[in-house]
Amino acid sequence: MRTRQHKWSRPVFAYLAAALILVYLSYLLPQLLPGDFVTAMYAGADVSLNALQEAELKAYFLDNQTFGEYLGNLVRLDWGYSAAFFAPVSTLFFAALPWTIVLMGTAHILSSFLGFFLGVEAAWRRGSLVEKSGVGTMTVLEGIPEICTGALLLLVFSLHLGWFPAAGAQTAYAEQTTFQWVLDVLHHLTLPLITLVAAYFPGNFLLARAGMVMVLKKQFVLTAKAKGLPPGRVRYAHAARNALLPLVTRFGLRFAFMVTGALVVETIFSYPGLGTLLFNAISMRDLPLIQGIVLFASLMVLVVNLCMEWVYTLLDPRVSHAS
Amino acid sequence: MQVHIQNLRVSYLEENHSLLALDRLDLTLHPGRITAMVGESGCGKTTLGKAIMGLLPDNARLRGQILLDRDNVPDLDEARMNTLRWSTAAMVFQNGTATFNPVHRLVDQVAEPLVLKGTPRKKAMAKAVDMLAHMGLAPEMARRYPHELSGGQAQRGLLAMALILDPPLVILDEPTAALDAMTKAFIARVIQDLRVRGKTILLITHDLDLAQALADDIVVLYLGQIMEHLPGRDLLENPSHPYTLALARAFPAMDAVRDLGGIRGDAFYRMVHAHAGESGTDHVHTHVAAPDSFHQGGHAPPRGCLFQPRCTQAVEACTRDEIAIMPSGDHQVRCLRGGIAQLLCFEQVAKSYGPIKALAPTDLTLMAGEVFCLVGETGSGKTTLAMIAAAAIIPDQGKRIFQGRDMDIWVKKEFTSLAPKIGVIYQNPAESVSHRFTVFDIVAEPLRIHKMETRTEKIHSRVLRALSDVRLSTAPEFLQRYPHELNMGAIQRVCLARALVHDPDLLIADEPTSALDPSVQAKVLKMLLGLQIEKGLTMLFVTHNIGLARKVADRIGVMVDGRIIETGPAARIINHPGHQYTKMLINSARGLSDTPQGMSQVYR
Numbered sequence: 001m002r003t004r005q006h007k008w009s010r011p012v013f014a015y016l017a018a019a020l021i022l023v024y025l026s027y028l029l030p031q032l033l034p035g036d037f038v039t040a041m042y043a044g045a046d047v048s049l050n051a052l053q054e055a056e057l058k059a060y061f062l063d064n065q066t067f068g069e070y071l072g073n074l075v076r077l078d079w080g081y082s083a084a085f086f087a088p089v090s091t092l093f094f095a096a097l098p099w100t101i102v103l104m105g106t107a108h109i110l111s112s113f114l115g116f117f118l119g120v121e122a123a124w125r126r127g128s129l130v131e132k133s134g135v136g137t138m139t140v141l142e143g144i145p146e147i148c149t150g151a152l153l154l155l156v157f158s159l160h161l162g163w164f165p166a167a168g169a170q171t172a173y174a175e176q177t178t179f180q181w182v183l184d185v186l187h188h189l190t191l192p193l194i195t196l197v198a199a200y201f202p203g204n205f206l207l208a209r210a211g212m213v214m215v216l217k218k219q220f221v222l223t224a225k226a227k228g229l230p231p232g233r234v235r236y237a238h239a240a241r242n243a244l245l246p247l248v249t250r251f252g253l254r255f256a257f258m259v260t261g262a263l264v265v266e267t268i269f270s271y272p273g274l275g276t277l278l279f280n281a282i283s284m285r286d287l288p289l290i291q292g293i294v295l296f297a298s299l300m301v302l303v304v305n306l307c308m309e310w311v312y313t314l315l316d317p318r319v320s321h322a323s
Numbered sequence: 324m325q326v327h328i329q330n331l332r333v334s335y336l337e338e339n340h341s342l343l344a345l346d347r348l349d350l351t352l353h354p355g356r357i358t359a360m361v362g363e364s365g366c367g368k369t370t371l372g373k374a375i376m377g378l379l380p381d382n383a384r385l386r387g388q389i390l391l392d393r394d395n396v397p398d399l400d401e402a403r404m405n406t407l408r409w410s411t412a413a414m415v416f417q418n419g420t421a422t423f424n425p426v427h428r429l430v431d432q433v434a435e436p437l438v439l440k441g442t443p444r445k446k447a448m449a450k451a452v453d454m455l456a457h458m459g460l461a462p463e464m465a466r467r468y469p470h471e472l473s474g475g476q477a478q479r480g481l482l483a484m485a486l487i488l489d490p491p492l493v494i495l496d497e498p499t500a501a502l503d504a505m506t507k508a509f510i511a512r513v514i515q516d517l518r519v520r521g522k523t524i525l526l527i528t529h530d531l532d533l534a535q536a537l538a539d540d541i542v543v544l545y546l547g548q549i550m551e552h553l554p555g556r557d558l559l560e561n562p563s564h565p566y567t568l569a570l571a572r573a574f575p576a577m578d579a580v581r582d583l584g585g586i587r588g589d590a591f592y593r594m595v596h597a598h599a600g601e602s603g604t605d606h607v608h609t610h611v612a613a614p615d616s617f618h619q620g621g622h623a624p625p626r627g628c629l630f631q632p633r634c635t636q637a638v639e640a641c642t643r644d645e646i647a648i649m650p651s652g653d654h655q656v657r658c659l660r661g662g663i664a665q666l667l668c669f670e671q672v673a674k675s676y677g678p679i680k681a682l683a684p685t686d687l688t689l690m691a692g693e694v695f696c697l698v699g700e701t702g703s704g705k706t707t708l709a710m711i712a713a714a715a716i717i718p719d720q721g722k723r724i725f726q727g728r729d730m731d732i733w734v735k736k737e738f739t740s741l742a743p744k745i746g747v748i749y750q751n752p753a754e755s756v757s758h759r760f761t762v763f764d765i766v767a768e769p770l771r772i773h774k775m776e777t778r779t780e781k782i783h784s785r786v787l788r789a790l791s792d793v794r795l796s797t798a799p800e801f802l803q804r805y806p807h808e809l810n811m812g813a814i815q816r817v818c819l820a821r822a823l824v825h826d827p828d829l830l831i832a833d834e835p836t837s838a839l840d841p842s843v844q845a846k847v848l849k850m851l852l853g854l855q856i857e858k859g860l861t862m863l864f865v866t867h868n869i870g871l872a873r874k875v876a877d878r879i880g881v882m883v884d885g886r887i888i889e890t891g892p893a894a895r896i897i898n899h900p901g902h903q904y905t906k907m908l909i910n911s912a913r914g915l916s917d918t919p920q921g922m923s924q925v926y927r
Contacts, residue, residue, distance in 0.1 A: 317470070
């Protein structure tokens with residue numbers, strides 16, 4: 001039997017190596033990308049630059065650091081200066097991050113829990129009218145992309161009915177008590193959140209239901225029933241517990257791609273999260289900002305994956321055995 | 324706890340028909356007794372276990388009564404049933420590891436029912452660990468997950484889990500399947516211990532040795548019907564129903580000496596379904612069909628004996644009449660013929676040739692479907708006895724009864740109807756065929772003599788079938804061969820084909836393989852036994868070689884000087900010979916050379 005330490009150190013080491021490679025790739029990013037800030041800034045403008053001016057401007061916005069310096073700056077949270085927003089990249093980043101976490105985190109947790117419980121209950125009632133219509137509806141919903149739901153919701157509830165704000169995460173410059181502020185934030189959150197839940201929930205529901213249907217056929221579920229356990233315990237402690245793994249995988253994958261996942265919805269609702277920030281940065285070729293956000297997004301994938309490996313062993317003792 | 328099952332009928336609904344899993348089953352389980360249920364897969368054994376636990380799937384339809392003391396399971400609502408489960412009736416499911424939830428520790432799963440019945444968690448865990456230890460699983464084993472257990476450990480864990488609430492009724496579904504002999508013995512001891520403690524035990528198993536060793540009562544189930552209900556000790560050596568005999572013959576019991584024989588045909592599922600009858604109305608009926616053939620197999624009779632298509636002693640009435648289960652001694656048998664029938668019975672049959680007494684007055688009984696081996700030295704009267712059985716020799720005295728009719732009268736009055744029922748393979752194959760006959764004529768001769776077929780093409784097709792049954796060529800050139808062109812093995816097969824071409828009920832084989840070398844002999848014997856199973860033949864096999872007899876026989880009779888000195892199940896004769904001469908015969912067959920010359924003189 002391997003020691004615990006050995007078991008843990010190996011994946012962590014591998015992940016560190018992968019992280020280093022990612023950082024290096026992000027260091028190379030500016031040289032790999034076509035276009036630059038200067039070209040982007042002056043492309044639509046009436047001003048035309050002569051060759052000397054252009055060269056000087058480009059030299060001004062170009063930073064020549066070695067990989068070592070880059071790495072050091074990274075750790076010191078000095079991620080460069082955004083030329084487009086006139087602010088340090090880290091300031092911009094940390095201003096946007098909470099909103100994305102609030103939006104995406106809530107959406108993921110909500111859609112996963114809802115999907116899991118309703119999927120489990122649906123599988124338990126397999127063959128009933130409720131279950132059949134549920135599966136039908138979810139299959140249709142699964143096919144509608146979030147860009148479509150988002151645009152529709154914005155159009156109807158915000159622009160037409162005016163029930164919800166069309167942009168932002170909070171009302172600017174308002175004098176509010178904390179409670180009012182929370183309500184205000186929730187008010188702004190509603191439409192993007194509904195869009196995301198509508199996009200993620202059907203998949204979770206179908207996955208949970210399918211997994212549960214398979215598990216319910218297993219011998220040990222019959223054993224649990226035979227033991228005279230209450231139905232709720234049979235359903236959750238025995239059956240659903242075994243259907244959890246694919247759902248957790250899906251949750252992890254979605255969570256890892258939080259920033260890119262937020263891109264569309266945040267843009268539609270002009271929500272001030274990382275998605276919007278990235279979108280703007282790309283349209284203005286603001287290289288340090290792009291670099292920062294992309295690096296964060298890719299490191300996020302690694303971190304989530306590492307967490308998942310650990311969560312798997314918690315959920316299913318057979319996983320640690322298999323590796 | 325007394326379990327009283329009455330008129331229980333369970334069927335599984337499928338798309339347009341239903342599968343009848345249990346049919347009007349009556350059974351009582353008593354406290355302190357082990358009732359074993361045996362039968363092929365798909366006969367409804369597990370269904371019964373699940374029905375008692377109230378665990379049948381949603382598509383199951385149940386009629387009749389299952390009384391657990393006073394509670395009738397089909398009448399109970401789910402909540403009440405749930406209070407009975409595990410505390411009153413617990414079940415050890417088959418397939419150990421898969422029965423456990425893979426994500427919970429063994430001890431947690433064992434303790435779970437206790438915790439939910441209100442025992443404090445700590446106490447429950449301690450009790451679970453104790454119970455597991457009682458089953459031979461150490462505490463560190465208890466902390467393991469199911470996938471970290473071996474099959475035997477999982478099985479012990481299952482037992483511990485089933486017994487944790489100390490239920491009065493325990494249902495064990497294949498508790499020893501796929502286990503090694505030591506674990507099996509351990510589990511057998513646990514089950515015995517449960518009986519001593521007055522539990523009611525239903526043991527569902529394929530393992531006839533285990534059933535015989537443990538069970539007080541044995542129920543033989545076939546396609547959802549009880550075929551035989553017998554005391555445990557009789558299962559392997561004294562079954563009454565042809566199906567029980569066939570099961571015993573197919574089972575690799577430790578004592579068995581005969582090569583394993585299967586049961587001819589396949590177990591079918593019984594379907595109940597409705598479709599438009601000729602009058603255009605739907606009518607519901609039962610029929611037996613192969614699971615993959617549905618309608619192609621045609622409509623088997625909805626009435627009559629279920630086992631009849633595979634039975635070795637079926638008569639025409641078996642396909643017609645509804646057969647009830649009837650007492651027969653201390654057995655209960657569902658058979659129109661009252662259990663395994665006698666095919667041939669000799670009472671005090673004797674024969675002498677002038678001054679030579681070839682056969683002293685002898686009693687002999689051949690049961691339908693069995694292989695009876697006559698073993699003895701040359702000149703002990705084996706062939707005489709065989710030829711009397713074949714109706715080729717008229718005995719001087721005694722009574723012969725064949726298929727319930729007096730053979731002597733039958734021979735005199737209608738020999739033509741008797742002769743086709745018997746097939747004979749003679750001692751010397753080369754001498755028993757006419758050298759002027761072709762292969763085709765040799766095999767066709769019985770059909771022609773008995774006028775069983777008159778149309779040439781019919782004769783032709785039956786001859787070809789007989790030849791292919793014995794794995795001989797059916798090419799036209801081969802049919803035109805003469806015996807001297809064939810080797811001994813092929814001639815012996817031609818003789819076998821001739822003996823079987825008219826579908827006899829009784830096959831008498833007199834030293835059928837003594838002229839063959841061992842490798843050919845092995846092939847011919849294997850084929851012969853295969854045909855015996857497939858055609859349901861009764862066989863009287865005469866040989867001087869007790870080593871051969873032990874591989875062939877269900878029962879053995881030992882002959883010395885015109886007398887049968889010992890008969891009995893082959894296993895008993897070989898393993899525990901009763902007569903001194905039999906012991907000598909076995910020893911000499913083993914190559915122990917201390918046997919005196921002419922020993923039959925000594926034991927006259």
